Amino acid sequence: MKKNIFLTAVIVFLGILACSDDFTTNDPENVEDLETFFQNEENVEAAVIGIYDLMHLNYSRDWHSAFLVKLLPGDDANAAGGNSSDQPQLQDIDDYANISTANGSIESVWNNFYSTIALANLVIESLNESTLSNKDRATAEAKFIRAWCYFELTTMFGDVPLRLTLPQGAADFGLAKSSRADIYAQVEADLTAAIASLPEKTALADAFRFSKGAAEALMGKVLVFQEKYSESIPFFQSVIGNSAHDLEPNVADVWSIDKEFGVESLVELGFVSTSGRDWGNIAWGGRNESNLHIQLMGPRGDGIFDVTGTGLLNGWGFNLPTAKLANAFDAAGDTQRKSATLLTEAELIAAGGGVDPTSATGGVIWDYEGAIRTKYASRAEDTSDGGVRELNYSTNFRIFRYAEVLLLAAEAYNQAGQDGSARTELNKVRNRAGLADVSTSLSGTALFDAIVEEKFLELAHEGQRFWDLVRWGRAATELAGTGYAPKNDLYPIPITEIDKNGELTIADQNPGY
Secondary structure, eight states: OOOOOOOOOOOOOTTSSOOOTHHHHSOOSSOOOHHHHTTSHHHHHHHHHHHHHHHHHHHHOGGGOHHHHHHTTSSSEEEESSSTTSSHHHHHHHHTOSOOTTOHHHHHHHHHHHHHHHHHHHHHHHTTTOOOTTHHHHHHHHHHHHHHHHHHHHHHHSSEEOOOSOOOSGGGSOOOEEOHHHHHHHHHHHHHHHHHHSOOGGGOSSTTSOOHHHHHHHHHHHHHHTTOHHHHHHHHHHHHTOTTOOOOSSGGGGGOGGGTTOTTEEEEEOOOSOSOOOTTTOOTTSOOSSOHHHHHTSOBTTTTEEOTTTTBOOBOOEEEEOHHHHHHHHHHTOHHHHHTTEEEHHHHHHHTOEEOGGGSGGGOOTTOOSEEEOTTOOBGGGSOSSSOGGGOOOOOEEEEEHHHHHHHHHHHHHHTTOHHHHHHHHHHHHHHTTOOOOOTTOOHHHHHHHHHHHHHHHTTTTTOHHHHHHHHTOHHHHTTTTTOOGGGGSOOOOHHHHHHOTTOOGGGSOTTO
């Protein structure tokens, strides 16, 4: 059944991130005293929901989401849209060209991660001496989300400021960068605390909340990213051995509204189709209960894509599959997962639709390489007639799921010299996709290559591909001819952060920017 809960920010905390003397000299108005606010369990609950809401905003903020910023550097998707000037900050990310230190999408993601961290810090610090019954769970949720945010930040930006406490005055806002090693250490500490106090998935009071299994899975992933393969394995084993976690039997069901917060989901962001969004009340750049990205990424209308017979609705044409991805599915004989991920032009025509390049700007469909997406697709049944249909999609974002855990475990086993176990976990993902087991003789580097390819197919259009290529040292080879350069392994620190943070200078900028 469709959830009825949407994450709504219920706490306004102005000044926590603002670098201004007013923070220390002016008393806040119309807000509750923090010294008493966190003495009430309902207020604590509201604050925690506020952290979830900020995380939700960061991954769903129309043109500036972490979803798109993580996805577009990969070789599984093109930015697309109307033309090369449509949302140029996203085109730049996709093409590795002229990525500016003032790129609006990158800046938004940076700021929203730190806003989320700020509220998490407020909750953690305020509950430090608390005796409330929900203290441990609330602190654990805040620490999990803080760990998530810092892991994402260090993956995308490298060394970043590590803020763990609330600024007490204007002088406290400046903060130097910490090393990636220090960021990882803090992430591990937060996840250790989260694992100890988060409930199991089956005991969650609300499906959208994060569980002990999610924290264990994230810990394993963080350790794999540090090449601590043997250390990661027990965390993956705990998740895999827990019957609350499994693969959906049918790969196409993973993104179905009927399987939201299902057995495969570890970290999922929820949306609803009942808020009646229309052109007069859509919150551009802000919080929407519906998932505007589905419309952004639907096959472009204007006479370009005729989606008759597909069950899809037209959208605004962003995030088109690459020919490399479509060809990889064909080379693997991977028909089930291919159909759950993309639809080729020939398949679209066979369904009763078509493609008309003459309707596109200059007669060329920008960034189109012969396929449209069916993963996170603009399906008619996923929206409602209340309001404007294209503004009310309810499709949830599954941003960490069990299939990725199995592939991370396979990688860890392989790198730790346990190839039999690596094949076991790899085969679970392959079998669900309708593919046969890999050969029992496949081992070592050849087995690792098979895991790499499996991740390409399984996690296409989910924002993981590029960051895996970087950590594996394969970006230069796989992205040859795309404009990629080694400096693109990290995004630039936003110039606004360097300008306002007194402990950062231009010398702290990532190389090449």
